[in-house]
Amino acid sequence: MTSVKGDFVFGRHAGIDFLKNESADKINKVFLQNGVQTEFANQVYGLAKKKHLIVQEVPKNKLDKLVPDANHQGLVLAISSFEYADLDDLVEKIADKENPFLLMLDSIEDPHNLGSILRSADATGVDGIIIPKRRASGLTSVVAKTSTGAIDHVPVCRVNNLVQTTKELKKAGYWFFGTAMEGQDYRYWDTKGKCVLVIGNEGKGISPLLLKQMDQTLTIPMVGHVQSLNASVATGVLLYQMLNNKMPLSK
Structure with a gap:
């Protein structure tokens, strides 16, 4: 066998x-x-x-x-059957790009969520995704299947420490935006410049140490009885706000 x-x-x-x-x-x-x-x-x-x-x-x-x-x-x-990208190489590759945009996932555990997020990231032109090596889903066949091919087009970097990675990216000029219930309405979010959107764990949200590194927190207003969204759904909503800023409708 x-x-x-x-x-x-x-x-x-x-x-x-x-x-x-x-x-x-x-x-x-x-x-x-x-x-x-x-x-x-x-x-x-x-x-x-x-x-x-x-x-x-x-x-x-x-x-x-x-x-x-x-x-x-x-x-x-x-x-993992899939190759991870090198973060330093990715940052260098997009250094001269106008409004580069990265997505950081803080311990997303469900591979279906990761696959769905990859699909949304590809649809909205995200330059790359950063995930931790520990206590999080990696790139698996379930992720690949759920992403419907997006796994082949969006670079995914895996790092040892998200907080340390955040500090290094800040030195390179990136601004960090995280999700939090008490944050600013995401519809006012200006995504111009070098941006990193941070999405927290499905149940616990962004870890306290990483949350302290955020330059601004964002919230998605909800008027129904349920006051939370699935991680992949919330990510999709926020990524399309980013795309709206990049590609405003012409009058």
Whole structure:
């Protein structure tokens, strides 16, 4: 039986070999079964630490669901079949562009949301997307399918620390706009200049440390009974505000 199934590598030999030889960008998550032998667990943790990867200990039935009918031997790696862009290269590439626009996603966990956001980003001309390496969906076949091809056209950069990345981009002249309930009505948002829109996690929103880095916060007014929108829907609304600023209707 093969040791690769969809977006997963499983089994002790295949998993350890992948951890040793593949780039960290190829590995989205490391799942280790609770209670495996200490020596094996230490080996997994040691290799993961070298690549700055988080190991998530889970019960056996979780691994059984990830790779059904497979002999995972207590180790499953969620991997990416898609290439990530280098953020420095992307920033340099768009440095001379008028009104460059980046999208930063703070721990979007649902791959369907990420795929939908990629689709909206492509439709509105976003120059690139920044996601964290930890506790977030990476580029998987589910993301690719949901994006309906947009994954091939919108560069996605994966970074270790969103706060540090924000500080570096600010030095390059970018202004940061985040979503928050108490923010300014997004319809007044001026997206001229170098902009980064930050979208928070589906349940928790933008993390407190990252929120402190925002130059301005935005809110989408709602008049119905439900006072929140799905992350991908909210992103689409805000991206079209950006596009409206870039491409105002001619009178």
